[in-house]
Amino acid sequence: MAQDTAFSGQKHRFDSGWGRKMRNFITTPIYYVNDRPHIGHLYTTILADVFTRYKRLKGEEAFFQSGTDENGLNIVRVAEKNNKNVKDFVDEISREFYLLKEKFNLSLDSFIRTTSEEHKKAVYKLWNLCKKDIYMDVYEGWYCLSCEAYYQDEEIIDGLCPIHKRKLEKFSEKNYFFRLTKYLDEIKKLIEEDKIKIIPKDIKIQILDILREKRIKDLSVSRDAARSKGWGIKVPDDDSQIIYVWFDALTNYLTGLGFGNDEEKFKEFWEEGKIYHFIGKDIAKFHCIYWPAFLLSAGIKTPDYIICNHFILNEGEKISKTLGNMITIEDLLKDYGYEFTRYYLITQGTEFKDWSFSWDNYKKVYEGELKNEIGNLVSRIFGLLKNMPFDRLILNENLLENDLKDVEEVYEDRIENFEFSKAYRSVFGLVKKLNRFIDERKIWESKEEKDYKTLVINLEKIAKFYLPVLPESMQKVLSALDIKDNIFENKRIIFEHLFK
Numbered sequence: 001m002a003q004d005t006a007f008s009g010q011k012h013r014f015d016s017g018w019g020r021k022m023r024n025f026i027t028t029p030i031y032y033v034n035d036r037p038h039i040g041h042l043y044t045t046i047l048a049d050v051f052t053r054y055k056r057l058k059g060e061e062a063f064f065q066s067g068t069d070e071n072g073l074n075i076v077r078v079a080e081k082n083n084k085n086v087k088d089f090v091d092e093i094s095r096e097f098y099l100l101k102e103k104f105n106l107s108l109d110s111f112i113r114t115t116s117e118e119h120k121k122a123v124y125k126l127w128n129l130c131k132k133d134i135y136m137d138v139y140e141g142w143y144c145l146s147c148e149a150y151y152q153d154e155e156i157i158d159g160l161c162p163i164h165k166r167k168l169e170k171f172s173e174k175n176y177f178f179r180l181t182k183y184l185d186e187i188k189k190l191i192e193e194d195k196i197k198i199i200p201k202d203i204k205i206q207i208l209d210i211l212r213e214k215r216i217k218d219l220s221v222s223r224d225a226a227r228s229k230g231w232g233i234k235v236p237d238d239d240s241q242i243i244y245v246w247f248d249a250l251t252n253y254l255t256g257l258g259f260g261n262d263e264e265k266f267k268e269f270w271e272e273g274k275i276y277h278f279i280g281k282d283i284a285k286f287h288c289i290y291w292p293a294f295l296l297s298a299g300i301k302t303p304d305y306i307i308c309n310h311f312i313l314n315e316g317e318k319i320s321k322t323l324g325n326m327i328t329i330e331d332l333l334k335d336y337g338y339e340f341t342r343y344y345l346i347t348q349g350t351e352f353k354d355w356s357f358s359w360d361n362y363k364k365v366y367e368g369e370l371k372n373e374i375g376n377l378v379s380r381i382f383g384l385l386k387n388m389p390f391d392r393l394i395l396n397e398n399l400l401e402n403d404l405k406d407v408e409e410v411y412e413d414r415i416e417n418f419e420f421s422k423a424y425r426s427v428f429g430l431v432k433k434l435n436r437f438i439d440e441r442k443i444w445e446s447k448e449e450k451d452y453k454t455l456v457i458n459l460e461k462i463a464k465f466y467l468p469v470l471p472e473s474m475q476k477v478l479s480a481l482d483i484k485d486n487i488f489e490n491k492r493i494i495f496e497h498l499f500k
Helices: 039-057 073-081 085-098 117-129 180-192 202-211 245-250 263-271 281-298 329-333 339-349 359-386 401-416 419-441 449-466 471-481
Strands: 024-027 062-069 108-111 134-144 149-151 169-178 197-199 222-224 236-244 276-278 307-310 312-314 356-359 392-395 487-489
Touching: 024 039, 039 062, 039 149, 039 197, 039 276, 039 307, 039 312, 039 329, 039 339, 039 419, 062 085, 073 085, 085 471, 117 245, 117 281, 117 356, 169 222, 169 236, 169 281, 180 202, 180 281, 197 202, 222 487, 245 281, 263 359, 329 339, 339 359, 339 419, 339 471, 359 419, 359 449, 392 449, 401 419, 401 449, 419 449
Parallel strands: 024 062, 024 276, 062 108, 197 307, 276 307, 312 356
Antiparallel strands: 134 149, 134 169, 222 236, 392 487
């Protein structure tokens, strides 16, 4: 990954060696830079990263993108509250999100910043393509700075934002509007027919309920430039207005593929591939209704999948700065390192319902699963292979073949349905079974080739299953096995325990 000197405040593309034609475009949301990254941001990112690595291991091509959302009035206010210049503030926070690539070994191909010139070009192109559906009108309503969104009277509870539970501000100003209502029936049909697949089902039902009840009106897509203190992307040919942050932010998905800059790449990645947006459930409405509407207006293909993960709680309570129970990146890395954080989030989380993080469970899973089961299995097998009475094995016999086939089927089915924790529960079952196999057959006393073949075949498969989650450790295992043409050559390797 590029070091500090490369963080120039623009967009970053990483050389992943994917020069071939891309078939899967996988994204995280771009993260709002009103605060530093925390466990919630990381969770969505790791889910998307594991899915990207899985696709690549299958031999498919994948382009993986993340980034930061840096425009909007709320950013200006937070910067002022911190006594910082707005640009300096967004540079500082954006860089912390950028460095997650290095800290957690993310397989990112591109990192988008909405303050970049490249992104501005993409926004202007989308605006111009949607121009037939944009008109000027006066807006008066309740506004949430955290959402950067207006709410109708029927959507608010006791004068509070329905998501952030914060007091709303009332504004009245002249804005540009987008004819969102024009596309609601078409979006509803696309979702009902699963041409836009919203996962999980309960979020899909929520979105369809909103569409059926026709609660949505035309969308204000600009803000008064003076009120926004000039921060953001100005409306073409109208310096008095700033483009609404969600119109701006959602365009990032196009920016990363060269929209407005390199149409050949955009066609290859967006139009000819599968599009997967991984997001948190709190921004489902923006992605499932607003975003398809903009794309339909512009004549651009809509996303194939919108995957909405649920929230992480801290010991059963919602995580918030007010409660003082934030789980920071530094907290997670302090004792066990980045790979275990990846492992914990993927295996312990329940993607499609809120789940609780616990420091006691965090330590328990490290000691019990990662160190004593997975790490110990790897060490035991290499110890047995080092002392086995054979110099080479032709890997044509597996005494746990049926068990392995069952795991392979469950693993692929669950990953393809974005149920990562269930996929890896199945793999962990194979780990425990292989540990029992060693004990029951007393492999340390065995003179039978089939016992050692079973160890090698299943260890290689387990390493490949875990490679998307534990990329560094499992690559060490695969490199040490060094299986070529279905043959294992015994190099009498002394393999240290993967996890201390």
